[in-house]
Amino acid sequence: MNTPDLSVQIGPLTLKNPIIAASGCFGYGVEYADVVDLSLLGAVAVKGLFLAEREGHPPERIVETPAGMLNAIGLQGIGVHRFIREKLPELRDRRATVVVNICGSTLDEYVALARILSDAEGVAALELNISCPNIKEGGITFGCSLTGTYDVVSAVKKVTPLPVIPKLTPNVTDVASFARASEDAGADAVSLVNTFLAMAIDVETRRPKLSNIVGGLSGPAIRPIAVRMVYECCRTVKIPVIGMGGIASATDAVEFMIAGANAVQVGTANFVDPFIWRTLLDGVRDYMERHEIARVADITGTIDTTAREKEWISS
């Protein structure tokens, strides 16, 4: 068999493979340049950026929970201008495919960010953060309203030639309707899921374990719910879907793709193993060889829901 074709198409954007570093879990990418060849990744989604620098929440910002973690970082960040000046040149030099995650307090801020980044060299796509559960203003208020989602996607689409990928929150009753609203507004793809709003309390002190009281749950604990939500969205929209939520192995990545995802993002698992990228790519290649699949894109949506055949079990 020839070398398997790992490339995937996300709207107008071709990625060399479907494995993307998830926003908020990979810094600005440059932090990891010494441990991983950034050009090996399908893409790097950098930490969510506002126009201005942001301080974020006071510690404690994370707490571990069963098979997962809560975070309430509060989008600490350097702002779009410093990002373009200080981080983007190195990402270009490292030949990373850069997806910039943007977050606004207002619709105008998303539009301004999109304009600024459209003029910057080395940005492959914009991911719209309308799903961060940890900040009071903006962001998730768009992501929890169908008209808000529609409005922010269409406003950004009007001002940028870049592919636009709204990142959806799972903290809604019917996530697929938000994927549909995104598609109707002209989104090139959607990515999901962001974290699940959650909390944890120290029973000895009766204090919340996070300074923000509530935070977002990520990690293997959320994976089955995320797979279900990705499946629902893929059945509802025709645009590409980027799946994420607790992916920690190639098997997990393939599971999301079988559910319908065209690509996947990996976040929390990178904290545990910063060298995971090579393992994931090797594992996907191995899966393709075992199943004689030449193009990774052919895995997408191959879930078989027909009745099971009875199997003889040899004793």
Add this chain to the structure above:
Amino acid sequence: MPVDVEARVIRNTRLSSDYNVIALAAPEIAAATAPGQFVMVKLGRGSTPLLRRPFSVFEVLHTNGHIEGLSLLSKRVGVTTQMLFDAVEGDVVSCLGPLGKPYSPVDPPSDAWLVAGGVGLAPFATLTELLRARGTTVTLFYGARSARDLFYLDWFRDRGVQLVLATEDGTLGDRGRVTQPLERRLQDAGDRDVMIYACGPEPMLEAVARVAATHRRRCEVSVERVMGCGLGGCYSCVIPIRDGPTGHHYVRSCLGGPVFDGDRIAWEAH
């Protein structure tokens, strides 16, 4: 550049019912570690616990003239430290490092005063060896709850370190906090050139930083924050760093630290 080593447990020495020193076959990390740097550790591949935990490198271990590995000083407080306490020879521990900014060693005529609280002794074995190799006089101020929580005293004495001990119950050394003898000695130090290094609970670090500032001595502290990744990805381990007289901004202690100048930390913002 950090590496991830599946390190075999060489031996695991229980120092008390809570403290242990675990020796790990990670020579590539040990050889590259500077005093004050840390490793991110995980036992097993499962999801409990999910994340790695940060530990200062305690000793760089030598055998027959070559580097055999490193050791960690651990106190049993949670799931990972319980697993480190229970580990036996031959178990495997994932060890990622070395990470972070190390202490800055001083040379004579400056003296080095090390201030350790409890498990905060960890970075001072390697720092002592580095300082002694440079001919620097080393004093260790070492405090804990009780005499049974003070370890490796002979190890430090054998290396010519002067010990100043304090226990909260008065079973060894001064009764009370280790910052009391530190302050006394600073009052008597005249204009002697002294660099202070501290590691321990944050209230102790704050007290040491204040005492050092009062007596106009340079001071480096190693902070311990809840840390998710150790590489700058998660933004959880931040510490408030001073901006001008009143402001502060958050710096990731995994990249900007864990060692900081004591007077750069905005202690009041904690």
